[in-house]
Amino acid sequence: MLLFLVLSFNPSHANDKVKTLDKVKPANDTLKSNKRKNTKTTFAVTPPVLKATGDQLYCPLNSINIVTSFTISHDPAELGTKAAYIQISSGYSNGLDRIQIQNPATHPSIVQGWYPNEGKLVLSSPTGGDVSYSDLEAAIKDVVFSNSSATASGTRTFSITIGQANYLPSTQHYYLYEPSIGITWTAAKNAAEAKTYYGLKGYLATILSADEAKLIGEQASGTGWIGGSDQETEGVWKWVTGPEAGTVFWNGTASGSSPNFAFWNNGEPNQQGDEDYAHITQPGVGIRGSWNDLSNTGSLTPGDNYQPKGYVVEYGGSPGEVPLEIATSTKITIPVATPDPNPAPICDSGSFNFTATATTGATISWYSDATGGTAIHTGPSFTTPPISTTTTYYVDAGCDSNRKSVVATINHTPTAPIAGQTTYSNCGPGPVTIEASSNIGQINWFEEANGGTSVHLGNSFTPTISANKTYYAEAANNGCIYATRTPVNIEIYALPVVTDETLPLCQGQTIILDAGLEGMTYLWSTSTGEATQKIPVSKGGTYTVVVTNSNDCSSTKTIIVDEHLVPQINDVVVNGTTVTINLVKDEDYFEYSVNGNDFQSSNVFYDVSGGLHNAYAKDKTGCPGGNPKSFVVLVFPAYFTPNNDTFHDVWEVTGIENYPQAQVTIFDRYGKLIAQLTASKMSWDGTFNKVALPASDYWYALKIDDTQPVLRGHFSLKR
Known part of the structure; x- marks a missing residue:
């Protein structure tokens, strides 16, 4: 970081503008502007010349004089000035850096004012009058710099001037904030260009470096307009004032690019509307000393953060100007x-x-x-x-x-690695964890005794292998390696080969389960934990047996015993000639029959003949079946033809003979009782009192017994 000393002399010279002369004119002469280009300026009173030395090294938490020597050479006609200004113009650390007169009591003609926001010390008269140059010389030699942080770093530049404007040694320019509430950018530009400073032409400030931005923005006494604009081409920001006019310093919006130095506030420039002019951001809004874009007028609301409060004038660098010597500088470097x-x-x-x-x-x-x-x-x-x-x-x-x-x-180089085991074994292919350790560092694992590439780093290593293999453990400590690797062997043992099974078991019977391999040790999952190759079981379920060979390698065989129940017929439902056999519990391994010979998977039978039948259910795998159940199918003929041709000559109910108490009553269409059939007479020949009845529809009612419902229907007599 840099520290600058700035001194100011009588402000009465600040706006003197005179033409170049071969010699200095008397003070009472009338001075006029010379209209020629590149004119030089001379004063009625020669401005003072400030000279200082003092580029020094500085250690934090101490105090050091900012100059080792300092002189003010001045016109005999002018013996003093209103004030001197000393500013830390580069590298300033607000709150930590300080400059002050070390022994103020020895300088009674001077009062000092410290302005921490600007990093500026002002030396003036306690009466408000001029201070003699000789008193200022003595006081400035007694000004010291201090920093209160033990970790401070960088360079501080001190600018010393007898003008009020801030002086920046890196540019040799002067900067002065001019307050003017509500001034437009255009008016500020014109006002700046109308000002002079000890003969230097003014212009709205332009900024091309970080230290210039900090002095003009963060360390200035106020904020306002600067000389940047994109009014000519939207998004292309140029300096349009002073000697840097035409220099592009920014392209685009907030995410644009910076061909030269730029210090936009966050989100700026936002290019909203006609915001074509650069303005130093009000303190408290975003980054201190940064810029934002405003319209020519800025906000018109009094007191608003975006209402212009003034402008910054820069002096120096215009064609034909010779740098003033009313300022000098020194620096200290930590x-x-x-x-x-x-x-x-x-x-x-x-x-x-x-x-x-x-x-x-x-x-x-x-x-x-x-x-x-x-x-x-x-x-x-x-x-x-x-x-x-x-x-x-x-x-x-x-x-x-x-x-x-x-x-x-x-x-330090570790000692030889120690293996957890010389040889590790594993039953069958798969992951195997091997271990080794050393006194310090870590273990690198290799597949070779020498050279090669490490396949794992760590004391524990779990490779997946399918055959016997040797790995090598190397002890390493941050590049320090023990020369010899330790071998660690892995042996793979075969597993017993077992085959899972599913076996049927008839309910109430016993089967033998077999582990399938001889000469092994066995452990069954039964409650008693049998340890033989074969065991009997009489219940269904899942059984496992752990088969272990001589290498202590085990495989588990699973046997599912599927216990088949004995089928039990719950009832037989007869609906006409359709018969359904219902079991107490259905299983997909059951099959059914209504004659004891022909079995089917479905429990429903169609077109079953009339008469007495037995229903059967059995196990498809050969397990014993359950008890059959009898049922009767009653067949009511839909018609009969009593013409003595031996075909359908009588109407009779097939199967009714199985119900000795059954009784069938026949009616004509008018409800007249025609005939009554019983176990002793189960057919009707179509006559009533031996007289043949005409062809027609007749109705019947069958009562099997007092426990069964009456069955009703009708049939046709055809002749």
Whole structure:
């Protein structure tokens, strides 16, 4: 960071504008502007010339004079000025940096005013009159700089001037904030160009560097218009005032590019409407000292953050102008030693070479202690004595508080790796966890005894293998490697080969379960945990047996015993000639029959003949079936033809003979009782009192017994 000293002389000269003369005219002469280009300016009273030396090194938490020598050469006709201004114009750290007269009591003709926001010290008369140049000289020699942070760094530039404008040594220009509430950008541009400063032509400030932006924005006494605009081409921002006019400093909106220095506030420029002019952002809005884009008028609301409050005038750099000498500068630099990266670690013992660079003019010293102590070496490089443990050294450039640490790292070589087991075994292919350790560091695993590429890093390694294999453990500690690798073997043993089974079991019977392999050890999952190759079971379920061979490798065989129930007929439902056999519990391994010979998977039978039948259900796999159940199918003929041709000569109910109490009553269409059939007479010949009845429809009612419902229907007599 840089510190600048700024001094100001009598403001009565600030707007003097005179033409170039071969010699200085008397003070009472009438002065006029010379209209020629590149005119030079001369004054009725020669401006004073300030000279200062004092580029010095500074250590934080101390005080140091800002000059080692300082003079003000002035016209005999002018012995003093209103004030002198000293400003930390570059590198200023607000709240930590301070400049002040060290012994103010020895300078009774001067009062000092410190303005921390601007980093400026103003020296003036306690009476409000002029201060003599000789008193200012003496006071400025007594001004000291201090910083309250032990970790401060960088350079501070001090500008010293006897003009009110801020002076920036890096540009040799002067900057002055002019307050003017509500002024437009156009009016500000014209007003700036009408101003002069000790003969230098004014213009709206242009900014091409970070230190210039900080002085004009963050350290100025106010904020306002600056000389940037994109009015000519939307999105292309140029400086349009002063000697930098035409310089493009920004392309695009907030995400644009910066061909030269730009310091837009967050989200700016937003290019809304006619916001074509650059303005330093009001304090408290976004980044302090940054810029935003406004219309020519800005906000018209009084007190609004975007109402213009003034403008910044820059003086210097116009064609034909000779830099003024009413300002001078010095700087202090906080010396910092910057060590190069730490040397690479070494194994076990040795020497290290450290190097560092430092601020120009500073002396680099090396120490064994973080603070205090005596330097063990001086110079940009330092070679340690032989060491066998990691050691920290320290380097500074003259300020004890700014010491930096450097580390000489010693890594020790580990001892031989120790395997958890010499040989690991695994039953069948799969993952196997092997282990090794060392006294320090970690284990690298290799597939080769020498060379090759590490396949795993860590004390534990779990490869998946399918055949016998050897891995090698290498002990390493941050690049320090034990020379010999330790072999670790893995042997793969065969597993017993078993085959799962599903076996049927007839209810109430017993079957034998077989592990399938001889000469092994066995453990069944039964409640008693049998340990034989074969076991009997009489219940369905899932059984497992762990079969273990001589290598202690085990396989598990699963046997599903599917117990088949004995079918039990619940009832037989007869609907005409359709018969349904219903079981107490249906299973898909049952089959059905109504004659004991022909079985089917469906329990429904169609067109079953009339008469007495037996219903059967059995197991398809051959397990014993259950008890049959009898049922009767009654067939009521739909018609009969009593013509003595031996075909359908009588009407009779097939199967009714199985119901000795059954009784069938026949009626004609008018409900007249025609005939009554019983077990002794189960057919009707179509006559009533031996007289043949005509062809027609007749109705019947069948009562089997008192427990069954009466069955009703009708049939036809055809002749």
